[in-house]
Every structure is written in C-alpha cells, then in structure tokens.
Amino acid sequence: MHYREYAKQILEGASLDDKLLSSKAIVLTESLDLYDLPTNPGRVKKLEFNNEQVKFPRSASFHLEEKRGLALHFFANHELLAIEMMAAALLLYPDTTKEMLTFKKGLIKTIQDEQKHLKMYIARMKEFGIELGDFPLNDFFWRSMDKLKTPSHFYSAMAMTFESANLDFAQFYEEGFRAVEDFKTAEIMRIVLEDEISHVALGAHWLNQWRGDKDLWNYYKTHLPGVMTPARAKGIHFDKEIRLKAGLDHEFIRELDEFRDEFKVTNRKNW
Numbered sequence: 001m002h003y004r005e006y007a008k009q010i011l012e013g014a015s016l017d018d019k020l021l022s023s024k025a026i027v028l029t030e031s032l033d034l035y036d037l038p039t040n041p042g043r044v045k046k047l048e049f050n051n052e053q054v055k056f057p058r059s060a061s062f063h064l065e066e067k068r069g070l071a072l073h074f075f076a077n078h079e080l081l082a083i084e085m086m087a088a089a090l091l092l093y094p095d096t097t098k099e100m101l102t103f104k105k106g107l108i109k110t111i112q113d114e115q116k117h118l119k120m121y122i123a124r125m126k127e128f129g130i131e132l133g134d135f136p137l138n139d140f141f142w143r144s145m146d147k148l149k150t151p152s153h154f155y156s157a158m159a160m161t162f163e164s165a166n167l168d169f170a171q172f173y174e175e176g177f178r179a180v181e182d183f184k185t186a187e188i189m190r191i192v193l194e195d196e197i198s199h200v201a202l203g204a205h206w207l208n209q210w211r212g213d214k215d216l217w218n219y220y221k222t223h224l225p226g227v228m229t230p231a232r233a234k235g236i237h238f239d240k241e242i243r244l245k246a247g248l249d250h251e252f253i254r255e256l257d258e259f260r261d262e263f264k265v266t267n268r269k270n271w
Ligand SMILES: [Fe+2]
Pocket: 079, 082, 113, 114, 117, 192
C-alpha cells in the first residue's frame, strides 16, 4: 500500500480499525499530489467530536476505577487525535525534496507508537468498563491542524508543544496511579513516556535541521500558530532533565521554563 492510501484510510476512514491500520508493507515513494484537509477526520457516530465539557478527574479520586478510566479516556483521545493529525501531515506536505520522505518515514514510525498507546489505553479502560466514546471526545488539537502550513509548523505544535507537555503529564499520572497501587496503569504511562521522549526528540531533530542560524527557541516560537502558546508545552511539574534527554538544548529549556503568559500555566492542573 502506498503511504498516501495508508494515511487516507487512517484520516478519512471512520472506524477504530481504520485508525489502527497497520503500516506493514508501506511503500514510501515520492508524491506531489495535493490534498485538501477535511473539516473533520472520518469518525463513526460513537467517536464523533463532541466539545461538551467534562472535567478531568482529580488525582485524589484515583482510588475509584471509574475516575482512572475517565483519565485514560482523555489520554486515549489525545492518541487518536495525534494519529489523525500525523496522517494529515503525511498527506498535506508535498514531497518536494528527498528529505520529505525521511520526514514521513519518521511520522509513520510515530503513528505506530501512538496506535500502540491507543490500544493500551482502550484495553485498560475496558477492564474498568469504559469504551472509547463513552465520554465526549473533543477536537481541541485538531482545530489547529489547518494552521500548520509547513512541517516546521507541524512539529512546533505537535512534538514541541503537545507531546512536550506529555513529558510532564505522563510522569505525573504514572505517579498518581502508582499512589493508588494501580501498577498496571502506571506501567502504561511509563511506556508512553519512554516513547514520548523519542517523539519530542524527533521533532527537535527536524527543527534543528530546518532552523538555519536561528536559535531553536525563536524558530519554535515563530512557527507556533497564533492561537497557541508555549505555555501549552509544559505540564504540571516542569522536568528539565527529561527535556535534555529528548535532545532539547539548555537555552530552549530555560526559555520555556521562564515563559509566562495569559494561559496561566501555574493554574493548570491537567490536560
Ligand atoms: Fe502517544
């Protein structure tokens, strides 16, 4: 299967099986086809976007299975959106250079990881009696997709902001689950964190390739769409070490740590 067919099935296909499509035997050859981003990804009724507000459960309620299940439902939503947005990136950015195929190869590998995460969350939620779509699935990340005009914009938002915040959140919730002796769910968070480090590293690698003589922080900031703030790249406790591990430089980490704005990251308690 050509990579564009694969990406289209993931993005436009409506079922969970479509979203979890295997990338085995993918043909990665150049294509200059243009692609119009759909308003929404394909979604069966149960998985359709719904922006009804549901509060993220407090860690203090994690002794209750249903609250842990609800937390996993939020995480599963992010995985699903990441899969669809990465598929959209495969389709949107033209293969004008050989470098783009290498960029896309990395995206396909990342989609595999996100599919693995989604499956782990779904399996664990099932043990708590919850299915994907039992709670509203918001479109927050997806709404930025049509503003990500180039791969630089894409990785600034996806890897350096959404996935970067997850470096903090995954650890925070791993501890939260461990605190109520749910070691099985804690282990899922640990695996997700390991992979997330490599996803942020991949984004940083590409931005470093593309930034020329601009420093990473300024390059990143100028490629974030206006609606997005670097404050979104941080979780509850800002972990510098893990960002070094993901290949971000000291200067970037310092700027991000010191960054303050209207988003009130200090008041941010969860995803
Ligand atoms: Fe993930």
